[in-house]
Amino acid sequence: MTNLPGLLDTDAIRKDFPLLDRIVHGDKKIVYLDSAATSQKPRQVLDALNEYYELHNANVHRGVYTVAEEATALYEGARDKVAAFINAPSRDEVIFTKNASESLNLVANMLGWADEPYRVDRETEIVITEMEHHSNIVPWQLLSQRTGAKLKWFGLTDDGRLDLSNIEEIITEKTKIVSFTLVSNLLGTINPVETIVRRAQQVGALVCIDASQAAPHMVLDVQALQADFVAFTGHKMVGPTGIGVLWGRQELLEDLPPFLGGGEMIETVSMHSSTYAPAPHKFEAGTPPIAQAVGLGAAVDYLSAIGMENIARHEHAITEYAVKRLLEVPDLRIIGPATAEDRGAALSFTLGDIHPHDVGQVLDEEGIAVRVGHHCARPVCLRYGIPATTRASFYLYSTPGEVDALVDGLEHVRNFFG
């Protein structure tokens, strides 16, 4: 077996993830290479969910009985854990949403309904990039349509990086918000946050960072990023589905208007008018995803116990190995940086003329799970003139052996359609 420096003890880790023992197509052990779409869940997270439902389930806040106090403590405790995980200055800056998409829509809608100086309107501009996930494109297109603000974006270089050469024309005095991904889910590119934030600060624009592909894989320090908002999603970071996070700077959360209205987010309601609770509750309408927050807290504990630096080192080693091995496959073209530098563990590629659907299907017959399509980042496919890619993505439980299995599988695909 290939041994690379920096690898985690995946034998031990994999024992925590029941799904990785799954057998498909009769006798094929699954080779799960789709963690960028969603990660698998360790036993520890499932245990936390079960324990919550079996012992502590009640609606949160305002309950005076034991189980309700426990549920509230668990839910709010999860907020503490997430706040610590991202080094938030205050726990009250952590808003629980249903997924990263809701988090990003929340930012767009806050700004659409905000008063000056935050208000986005026809005099102002919104900046995104061409490598965004649809969830960081469509909310801004909607905001632009609804307010008349102009939507602008950074293009991409041929090797899959942001083209920041015209940064001063893209981010201008008119820019109210710059929203971009820290790590691309299709290209794998890690973006130069500092350069963009510096320019945004120069012109007084807010910065929103989509950290959906970063939070699971590296140390995420919202203070170091110097952004105003950071969004990510639980299911990609060994947490449950149905939970996302928006971190926002306290002053902004105080000033900006609420988005969804309902129970939990109010201070006092009469038929004539209502006042709103302080953040984060102002932005959490209705019964929150209680069990899912508790599960995310357990996920964060799990990741922290292993150590985000160690996870990053592991993934870097696997990615470096995967880049090298994939480039040995004839006709394989990596879409995105063809090195392991400044890139995450998602690797997209095309294989000659063979359509990704066929690649994915034939790999599946070998038990290898990769994602095919535009990966909710269709503008990237348009940019590189391809209909779709095949994407393999790695996580803390991925092994060099799985990279080898992928490469063997791709050889088989080539022979099959050759």
Next chain:
Amino acid sequence: MTNLPGLLDTDAIRKDFPLLDRIVHGDKKIVYLDSAATSQKPRQVLDALNEYYELHNANVHRGVYTVAEEATALYEGARDKVAAFINAPSRDEVIFTKNASESLNLVANMLGWADEPYRVDRETEIVITEMEHHSNIVPWQLLSQRTGAKLKWFGLTDDGRLDLSNIEEIITEKTKIVSFTLVSNLLGTINPVETIVRRAQQVGALVCIDASQAAPHMVLDVQALQADFVAFTGHKMVGPTGIGVLWGRQELLEDLPPFLGGGEMIETVSMHSSTYAPAPHKFEAGTPPIAQAVGLGAAVDYLSAIGMENIARHEHAITEYAVKRLLEVPDLRIIGPATAEDRGAALSFTLGDIHPHDVGQVLDEEGIAVRVGHHCARPVCLRYGIPATTRASFYLYSTPGEVDALVDGLEHVRNFFG
């Protein structure tokens, strides 16, 4: 033990709910009377969640590998189950949200951004009632503030029913939408849907029904209701937290604009513009609450196996008994209908001058879990001139013995503060 006609076999049912064995305060078995806030979960639902995460967890839609196809089939299968449960004409009318609050906000926002004939603007009116949950008040207050539409509402009679005497003045040709609850979470009142729907149809207004307190407890038939939208929430109907439903009529879902933008809800995206997927996907941005939908599917299976008529009969028997027993307690005043007719299984009351917080706390020491406060329906408290109520609410696992325990507990409370 008290035996009432129509009761379910709660001995058998209670074995399915692990939390009901919970011991609190040393040696007190929990008496859980807060199902209107959230229900407990049967083993069958927890098993479905675990099985999903351990064997079938993958992101849904577009995946060509085995586990992704399974996850998609499970998620979409849950939609089929929910559609059958509410007798929806089409599965595509069932939208998964994170909770009922999001469902109601979704309706309000669809209408706020809609074109004619649906558009809500300063020329038009919105109608709600004074007994709504905050989640069916605040979204409409926000819509009214944002569009200039006038917000009107039905008041309440002294015995806790809707005052429809002025229905022709409240619902007029200007009314675009009438949104009201089928069953009040504070008063327990079941509202006369037909009368309101008939008037709304006369003037061409849309009707949105908040069925959060109905779906768990009675047969819910969206066709029989003749409404345009029906909202409810999973966690109150033995399902997981983090999942809600909006049912909407197909033509409306086709015509109305999307709300949240992102992955999954698009047809095709370019940087310049996007087109949207057909409903229900148009309204489901981002990775959906997959496991939670699967859990809700299992919840619906569980409820259906017992039979919603049987559950309704059981709760009616318990409620009738509880009303009778509670009225024996000196100084106890029921807030809401003081009979079991046309009412659900949530019973609010005051106990002399003793503040509900004190009632709840002392009951908790006996293991009895009730909710105290305004139950996210503060206008009802204002209407009846009380700061708060104590609320006991029953479900399919509630027993007459638990009613007796509550009555004994209330005697203890009276002595304690007497």
Next chain:
Amino acid sequence: MYQEVILDHYKHPHGRGLRDGDAEVHHVNPTCGDEITLRVKYDGERVEDVSYEGQGCSISQASASVLNDLLVGKDLETARRIQETFLELMQSKGTIEPDDAMEEVLEDAVAFAGVSKFPARVKCALLSWMAWKDATAQALGESEKKEKSA
């Protein structure tokens, strides 16, 4: 699902290329980017030609090739019956095991039975068939409404 027949059609498509026609349509499968441009030519009620060009996976390519084989030369009624039978097979979620009668109608196309078990791929297999249906409606001047209720 990759029957020999399917791979053959994929590698050596029949009737590919755009030729003269009475109507042209362009259909896209937005989830995977499969595209087809398809033209039909009618001689009265007889399918004189179906020509096409496109890009996509083996399933969508092979399916267009099979369509060309099956429909060209048929009268409209027969062609429609073939189209409907193929649709039924593809929507069967793997529950239909093609019998002799079906095989008589669908010939090579029965090889797609296995594809119906893969929901993500059914759209690929149907792309050209839906395009043909659409193009035919246009060529014969039928209103969309009429077509829909048919």
Next chain:
Amino acid sequence: MYQEVILDHYKHPHGRGLRDGDAEVHHVNPTCGDEITLRVKYDGERVEDVSYEGQGCSISQASASVLNDLLVGKDLETARRIQETFLELMQSKGTIEPDDAMEEVLEDAVAFAGVSKFPARVKCALLSWMAWKDATAQALGESEKKEKSA
């Protein structure tokens, strides 16, 4: 949590009723509807009177009564120290076991130690104390800013 002392104060509140004052505030606990109207009267730096009226649970009522007992007659600095000590106790989540020194400062108010274990009730216990702090700031003409940074 319902210590005898608390129940006594609840049933027989001390100093209840609104009397003359230098400043009046009205505080509400929106989650449960507890309300208090509170007036303070100063004689220089000495707390001459704290009068109040309100509705709420036993904890909020008893706490106002205890406050009246403890603060009336004290000089401002002592009163502030008492208020801060009480705040500290209530925010301790049950981790502080009041010692003799604390008992000397808080007297009857140490009975509230048990309440600090119940997050939902801490706000009830603090309602009158926060109102007093606010009223005092107003009476002494301190700007809110100054008060906040104190």
